[in-house]
Amino acid sequence: MSTTIESLVNREYQYGFVSDIESDTVAAGLSEEVVRIISAKKHEPEWLLDWRLKAYRRWLTMKEPHWPNVTYPPIDYQAARYWSAPTSVKPLQSIDDVDPELVRTYEKLGISLNEQKFLSGVAVDAIFDSVSVGTTMKEELASHGVIFCSFGDAVKEHPELVRKYLGSVVPYSDNFFAALNSAVFSDGSFCYVPKGVKCPMELSTYFRINAADTGQFERTLIIADEGASVSYLEGCTAPKRSTNQLHAAVVELVALDNASVKYSTVQNWYAGDEEGKGGIYNFVTKRGKAAGVNSKISWTQVETGSAITWKYPGVLLVGDNSVGEFYSVAVVNNYQQADTGTKMIHIGKNTKSTIVSKGISAGHGNNSYRGRVKVMPRAENARNYTQCDSMLIGNRCGAHTFPYIEVENRTATVEHEASTSKIGEDQIFYCKQRGISAEQAVSMIVSGFCREVFQELPMEFALEAQQLLGITLEGSVG
């Protein structure tokens, strides 16, 4: 299995090979008919088709949100394709087929991220154009009772779990993109960790968009049963294309009593070129429900890619003493736009949330932090700490902060700290005087700025994230 995924991922960063991959696609456009076709292709049970159709009908009544601080031309939802699956997985013919610039990027990343991950015993699910092409370490995990498989397989093999939790955190009616996803989602990853089990290894999913004009709508559902814990990482890549592609995923996390889920993202979707042409629209809904007492949900994200990022991984702090965390690095360069942040909704007593957001803007990039902290009337002694730092590189970029704080219980403590700094010429000169190049200096200074967030990433990925950051900011300093 590992070789299949390796060859798949080795193919990932290439560009010219798109034409020689055979895929099964459904004609462009969205209708009830398309929703039915998708469901049929996946041999889904009736209840799931019904759920999709409800979502579709709801979506028809909704409007695309325009409150984020981003601008883009209108999206024609009838021009996009809602299903594409590779019919076979062929290994890469030759390294010469690969776009040299991507090879360079790849090399800088220390190449086979995946090889390394296999070596370090990380279980990987790879999603290629919305379809899972394989999950590694399945047996090893099964011996611990952990279920880790594609969403499609979960529907077939564990329908009771899927049915119980699907939409329980992000209902299909949640927002425009969540409704769209619920109607047409093609695949994704599923994970269930049973009572009392600490998942013995990192779980990881690689998302890859390949086909042109195809939106990617995957769904991830992770459940940690009582006393269970799991750490999960997703990585994302897409080829360079001059057109924009829509990615509207949904991720739902559930932590029952005394359970914890740690979800980390290293997002490197194609960001568009230096002039802002092309790139992924990353409109994603991610939410965790700290449902049980003493439960914990922690989001860590490193967002370096996408033309536009619009996502607010949040936590519903339902259980008493539950904990929610959000650690984020968002980098924009060239003409990238990011409007990202979190929502912490304190519902139970003694709930605690921590938000650390680091926004970095370079080039003409525009970076907004948007965070909502809400303390409900019954949330006695809720505590929130928010730290929101922005760093500017150059003077054509922008940083914005939009904190929304609503407190309906007098015993709550809510703290918000914010800072904005510029990379100093003096810092760069200091590094150069010690023999370090400007480029390396910037990546070092920025990594230092993001340290609190990187520390939250699983070890194997912290370095990767740091290198990605360096690559994203390449050329941002003269």
Next chain:
Amino acid sequence: MLDITALRAGIAEREILKGIDLNIKAGEVHAVMGPNGSGKSTLAQVLAGNPAYEVLGGSATFLGEELLELEPEIRAQKGVFLAFQYPVEIPGVTNAYFLRSAYNEIRKARGEEEVDPLDFLDIIEDRMKLVEMDSSMLNRSVNAGFSGGEKKRNEILQMAVLQPKLAILDETDSGLDIDALRIVAGGVNALRRPDNATIVVTHYQRLLNYIVPDFVHVLANGRIVRSGGKELALELEERGYDWLLDAA
């Protein structure tokens, strides 16, 4: 080793160095003294290549090569080190990581292999003894939250690790307590070799009791107005700068 002729430089349209001539040979220690604002730090920064300053004329050849045309990192890689009068803070980057990066960049430039973090730890621990610095400083961010004296000591630690050919110490003694002064001077002396040279910028003759200079130069209004042996520093201590300024 370093040959400065008719060097003129300024900042923001203003000429600060108005023709500096200075010749430094391997193995020598030169002290540069002079009133506040006379251009001592400007000279140090220009030699290190700070882009904030503009070179208006003259030259500075270092080991036979024109220094003023090289990027700052290339100068560093060739062995020029500046201990800053005001060391810069880099939050979140540990001292250990920063030093190892610098050390490896300089090694790479010389065609030598990079050292891994474990081997580097041996090197750095040895150097930390030289400046009597506690190893807990390694895991702190570069200069962030350091006291004035700690920053200066950290500069000397960097110098001890990077082993430059030409070290320029810009008021490394100011802000140091008596013990720290002795330690820092001891470190500088321990690193003195026949094939490297040091420029010591200072206001105080006291430092020169520890780091004994071969030459003392007085900079005033952007020019060297007097050069002499180490006894010149004693004379300045006694008489101040006025008599030289009048002469100039």
